[in-house]
Amino acid sequence: GPEGRTARTALALREAVAAGGWTLLDHPMLALDVAGSPAFLEPDAVVVHPDGGWTVVEIKSFPMLDGSADPAKVGAAARQAAVYVLALEAVAARLTPPPAVRHEVLLVCPRDFSNLATARPVDVRAQRAVTARQLARLTRVETIAEELPEGTCFDPERPAGELTASVDAVPATYAPECLSSCELAFHCRERSRAADAVTRLGRPLRAELGGLGTVHEVLSAARGESGDPA
Numbered sequence: 001g002p003e004g005r006t007a008r009t010a011l012a013l014r015e016a017v018a019a020g021g022w023t024l025l026d027h028p029m030l031a032l033d034v035a036g037s038p039a040f041l042e043p044d045a046v047v048v049h050p051d052g053g054w055t056v057v058e059i060k061s062f063p064m065l066d067g068s069a070d071p072a073k074v075g076a077a078a079r080q081a082a083v084y085v086l087a088l089e090a091v092a093a094r095l096t097p098p099p100a101v102r103h104e105v106l107l108v109c110p111r112d113f114s115n116l117a118t119a120r121p122v123d124v125r126a127q128r129a130v131t132a133r134q135l136a137r138l139t140r141v142e143t144i145a146e147e148l149p150e151g152t153c154f155d156p157e158r159p160a161g162e163l164t165a166s167v168d169a170v171p172a173t174y175a176p177e178c179l180s181s182c183e184l185a186f187h188c189r190e191r192s193r194a195a196d197a198v199t200r201l202g203r204p205l206r207a208e209l210g211g212l213g214t215v216h217e218v219l220s221a222a223r224g225e226s227g228d229p230a
């Protein structure tokens with residue numbers, strides 16, 4: 001299971017540091033505490049340097065043209081790698097002395113649409129800091145669970161109606177960005193449409209609309225039928 005692989009990765013990292021040479025761990029397994037629950041992560045590779053430092057390697061299929069790649073894609077890869085860096089730091093913290101986890105990751109991509117690989121270092125300090133802040137602010141799973149109605153259960157084996165009722169018991173703020181990152185996106189989009197919520201029109205628009213939460217409220221305010229006309 002993932003717990004066993006995570007423990008074996010920690011052991012392999014410790015042995016690699018003790019050996020003192022170059023080591024490449026192919027698809028190691030790491031665990032990160034997310035709101036009190038472990039999330040298991042599998043970076044493409046982790047390199048252990050002869051000085052004991054660790055570097056995350058992220059392999060992507062988008063091309064690097066003349067040494068540079070699509071900034072949006074590099075940004076997404078940096079955010080992903082930053083999570084791995086945080087997970088590695090948790091492993092490093094358990095060793096004495098703790099090895100340095102480098103905040104510069106190695107991004108590997110195809111070179112100029114060829115089938116040759118090329119790589120460049122990417123500084124993920126900013127992404128790491130943002131992710132660490134977000135993780136620290138997350139409400140713990142136990143606290144969320146305490147607020148759910150008695151008997152709520154998310155077991156995928158439960159009958160569809162029961163499972164839907166359980167999912168609906170948790171408030172959700174759907175945004176179009178959910179479509180690319182969450183398996184519940186279609187469900188939450190339907191809920192958001194049914195509730196006439198403005199969040200489904202995108203976070204920037206929602207931010208501009210302040211306290212107006214539904215399309216009906218927006219239209220009513222636009223027609224001067226509600227709110228403060230000034």
Ligand code: SF4
Pocket residue numbers: 172173174175178179182183184185186188189
């Ligand atoms: S789609 Fe996923 S991330 Fe988006 S609101 Fe629903 S549960 Fe949350």
